Amino acid sequence: MLHEDDENVLIITTEELRRETAQFKEWSGPILIKFLADNEDYIYSLGSGGLVKYKERYFAITNEHVVRSINQNERISGINIPYKDKNGVDKRMTIIAEAEDKDNDIAAFEISPHSVINIDNCRFLEEDQMEKNVKGYIENTSNIVFSHGYPMYETTIDYEEKVVSMETLPYTTFVDSYDEFSDIIMLTCDLKGTSEFGNEIEISSFGGMSGSLIYGYYKEDDKTNYKCLGILSFWEQNNNRLGVYPINDVLNFIETVFFSSGGDKRLQI
Structure with missing residues (x-):
């Protein structure tokens, strides 16, 4: 969804967003x-x-x-x-x-x-799957964002055998703000939510998610539903926000x- 006074408001139900998160997980996994x-x-x-x-x-x-x-x-x-x-x-x-x-x-x-x-x-990821105008996305398309990373608490290592077991976390949230001066996208984040399967989950930490790519949602795009907005860079734990560096700068x-x-x-x- 966008701001309520925006003519281009994207309407999506919670159930639609859950299904889209599951599809995004499969699409972004590779x-x-x-x-x-x-x-x-x-x-x-x-x-x-x-x-x-x-x-x-x-x-x-x-x-x-x-x-x-x-x-x-x-x-x-x-x-x-x-x-x-x-x-x-x-x-x-x-x-x-x-x-x-x-x-x-x-x-x-x-x-x-x-x-x-x-x-x-x-x-x-191909170049046409990367959004080079994040301000335009936020103002004209949507404020929905998807992420997919490897949280540290889902990674276990057998140090003797040098075997790593990993689980990924798809995470859907919204843009909180974009500061053109600092060129940082801020996302809202909550440690409690709903998984792509519909069950309630609690995230113990976003540690390990740094470096994962953040994507916008392009529901009306004929070519792709997702484009990379940037790279997850930091977690403001006290403010419940995530910071993203735009992909165009990368x-x-x-x-x-x-x-x-x-x-x-x-x-x-």
Whole structure:
């Protein structure tokens, strides 16, 4: 729904929203990824992330604070982004370059095309599935947003066997505000709600959800019902709000670091 005085109010019932959340979970699942710290000595969960395709190259994106515990010179070899290949075998994506923006809390990892062609259970978000005008979405389309991530409380690790068990959380909420000066989308959040199956649930924490992608709802769009608005960056626990960094700024960062003259990170590997 939008503001009541808006002529373009989107009307949707609670039951419709529940069904849409279930459909969104299935649609967004292959784009959602888990970042793990993984070497010969240890494995542990870092946080969530998403896969995007930009100018025919492939990237995994998350927050800088998600990977901050890994030394920068060890991130290419020490970070595990798991996937299943076409034979159902568990593999880790081959990272060929990485970059981060600490000020804006962005980290991007370029994935080798050799990994991409072997991936069976993941897919990369296309550019036309990313909303580059979040203000226009909020003002003219809807204030409904969907998220899908790996909460920390749903991740368990067998440290001896180095086996990770993970459950995802789809979460539907609404835009609280958008500040053009700070360029941050604020979402309302509640630790109690209803699952996509209709049962009441209580969320113990949004920890681990950082880095997951946030999507708008395009009910009247003929091509897709969902477009990425941004990346979940922080949780204001006392104010019941989530902060989102717009996807267009993430793409601008990727453009500057990986594509601009003198900035192709692959040349530095």
